[in-house]
Amino acid sequence: MDNYSIESVRENIRTIIGNIGEACEKYGSEKKTELMAVTKTVPPEVVNWVFSEGIRLLGENRVQEFLGKKDSYALKENDGISPEVHFIGHLQTNKVKYIIDDIDMIQSVDSLKLAQEINRLALAHNKVMDILCEVNIGGEESKGGIAPEDTISLIEQLAPMEGIRVCGLMTIPPPVDSDIYFGRMAELFNKIKDRNIEGASMEVLSMGMTHDYLNAVKYGSTIVRIGTGIFGRRDYR
Ligand SMILES: *Cc1c(COP(=O)(O)O)cnc(C)c1O
Secondary structure, three states, rough: OOOOHHHHHHHHHHHHHHHHHHHHHHHHOOOOOHHHEEEEOOOOOHHHHHHHOOOOOEEEEEEHHHHHHHHHOOOOOOEOOEEEEOOOOOOOOHHHHHOOOOEEEEEOOOHHHHHHHHHHHHHOOOOOEEEEEOOOOOOOOOOEOOOOHHHHHHHHHOOOOEEEEEEEEOOOOOOOOOHHHHHHHHHHHHHHHOOOOOOOEEEEEEEOOOHHHHHHHHHHOOEEEEEEEHHOOHHHO
């Protein structure tokens, strides 16, 4: 924890929440965008600092890292806030079994095969798993996610599955021209929402990171996922 300071983490969170609030007002958002703390490489003791600032959502990228940290997270309900842990990284089908009990939402569902395994295990564990479909909105080779044009048909296949609840979409857009890509995501999201597909509530649009979160708010993001902006630039320590 040497390189982390509780004061700066708190100040970063307050600043970001303030900026989100202003942006929501400016752009007339119906619902206030929620801030998720992305925890990769951050020690659990440091991650726990975020709860006192009202953050409710943690984002996990790696199965192995999460399993090592989860028992140290302060996830008990506190002051009426129930923390949730969402899986946001690439998830291999054979790893679903390790996280099925401890994760509240899987945001990175990008294939029928992965969804079928989540559905199977959720039913076996007596739960319904909330999921988002990850969309590769920039069509980048290097990124996971389904092609925008395949998204509706995938959601129509997932919606009837009883072990999963399709709550919306997630994306990591290309690093430049985010207006274009967030705009396209908003369009796709609203198009699917307007179809009123039974079993697909479409209330979550997860997009925006440290460098582009205010732009994401402008296009209707309901969850921004921020790591560097809260904890600092860990890779260069
Ligand atoms: C790391 C990560 C983030 C946060 O990125 P920052 O630039 O550190 O804010 C958000 N979403 C996903 C999927 C990530 O892997």
